[in-house]
Amino acid sequence: MHIAIDLDNTVLDATTAHITYYNKASGMALTAADIQDFYIYRSYGWNKEERDLVYAKHGRDIHWHSAPYPNAADSLRQLSLQHELSIITARPMLFRDVTIDWLNHHKFTYTHISFAENKLEACIAAKVDVLIDDAPHYAEEFARMRKPIILYDQPYNRAVTSEFVLRAANWVEVTGHIQHLATGLK
Template identity: 25%
Template sequence: MLRLGIDIDGTVTAQDTFVPYLNESFQCAMTLDDMTEYDLTKLLKISQEEFWGWMDQHEPLIYKQAKPAEDAKEILDEMKQQHRLIYITARRQQHSDITYKWFQEHDVHYDAIELVGGHHKLEAVQKHKIDVFFEDHHGNATMIAKEADIPVILFNSPYNQMPIDDRIIRVNNWQEASQWIKQYEQRLQTAY
């Protein structure tokens, strides 16, 4: 049994979740392909203060209405049979109720959910003794792979195209992530 650490936004939820809300609020017509940086302030040409003001106002609705990524629920249902599913998210603590409710409404299994309130997930990864982490944020993936010395499955997106090290596995979807986990399990069994 592996202890799988899983990010929520852009990993379990669809990567384009924020796009319609950004387009409506900032009168633009961006697509996910336009989001070549994780820092949206540069793309929107707004300050951090403006961005976080917008987030304070819109985050609850966005999280509530987020759609699961394609095949995420089905693959996670398979994985829950053999592994512990521990979600570690940058969401702030004030969104705890919305987060748990989303998991219940979408019938997505969890063994634990930890809202760390920022992109510093390493402490939670170590606390939960995570074996493999699933992430869409390049910086988080790099830090976790390096500091925790574990494999990180990075869900490919326009905003995470920077170079990766050999502990990071780039995948395009949940099917590929599942296939990698199965191969990893086989390698672990063969090693023992």
């Protein structure tokens, strides 16, 4: 099976790192509990252009200092023994090097990496069987296409429901969903 995996808030805690640097830039003191929107910058009252300025200045540090979720690297190592794994991230190419360095530093296993704003298109082109992601809009797109998505549970994606959306609160649950899907594809 070909599995596509998102990075931010799927294999790693991007929210905490973003908050650290967004608080520094804004003078605010938000916590993860304050974030209820996929687009974290909205919690700071910023528009996209304001966010882009902060992200350009702090993005490398944000991505380097993001902590991996428990069992994510081990789960992907195990899954790589039986499946093809592609990292598909919407991060800008500007952060390609820090992303690859971070993955290597934390010993993540994958076959391919792609930086793509349109994940559905990237997954179709790569003939992906299932996507693991946290983004509500990607989950909705995949469900409309009748493609399975494992939605890594976050406060901002809890309203998304579909028979094609499989929720996971941790990497043990992700692995269980993959095993179930792989059995159904045989």
